[in-house]
Structure formats: structure tokens, C-alpha cells
Amino acid sequence: MNMFRGFVRRVSSTSWSTYAFIWSLVTFNGCGMTIIMYYVAQRHLTSADHYKKALALLDEHADAKQMLGEPVRVGKINMFDKRRNHIRKTESRFHIPVCGTHLSGFVDVFANRKELKDAFTMQRLELELDDGGRFLMFDRLAAAEQDEKAATEKAKQTPTKRPRGR
16 A cells, blocks of 8 residues: 555646546547447348348248238347357358237348358248247248259140151
8 A cells, every 4th residue: 555655646636637538538439439340240241132132031921921910120130149140251140130010039041152252142041939930931942942843844844846857
């Protein structure tokens, strides 16, 4: 305690107020930068094409809107949940909170790409309700199989023209 007495006497009250002012500026700027960076990261995630496409598919999905209840509101992504919300080099995942008049839940978006220069392609879209229900809204593999089956059925139904021989 005695070692601080000389220090306290040497520093004037003007210096203490200057130190307090500087530390308050540092604290304020640190908090301000944290808020700004959180906002920028949120905008970056929500501006992704597969995020927008997922919300468009949710809006078009009649069963999902009926379960949730219209109007469906979209919440903010929890930026601190890195396991469910991330954009990596070849993989992206979002856990988007949604709320309707009947139920609330989350839309899980799974997307990937082959190379860094490519755009993300949505692979799967699921609706997870708070009551425990989980519904598949979109699956790229199932959609590709259905397209392939439809193409083969169409090819079977279309008669092929044979060249006339002499």
C-alpha cells in the first residue's frame, strides 16, 4: 500500500481524468467495432445466393407455410453457433430461425461447391419445428433422380422414327 502513495501524489487529477477519458474511448470504440463487425458478418451470410434461394423455397412451400402459419417471419442467424452457421471453402450451412402464427422452428440449409471459384449449390433444405418435427423440403439428389426418371419415361413414350429403307 505504501508503494502506491508516492505514485498517487505525483499524478494530478487532470491526468486521472485524461486516463479515464482515453480508456472510455478505447472501450467505446472496441464495443462499436464489435457491433459493426457482427452486422457486416450477418449481411455477408444473408446476401449469399443459397440463403436467398432457401427463403424463396420456403415461401413457395405450401405445407411448410401451413405448418408454421402465415405470415412467416425470418429471424437473425446466430453468428456464435459455428457448428450450424458457417461458410467454408467447399461447404456452407445455415440454421435460420423462422416463426409463424402456429409454430416456430429453423430452416437448415446445406450447400456445397467443388472449387472456391464456383458458386454454392444447395443440396438439402430441411424444416425443423420446435415441437420436434423435421421435414425435408428440398433434396438435390432426389430431384435429380426424379428428373432422370421423367426423362427416361418420356424417351420410352416418344416413338423413334426409322429411316425408310429401299
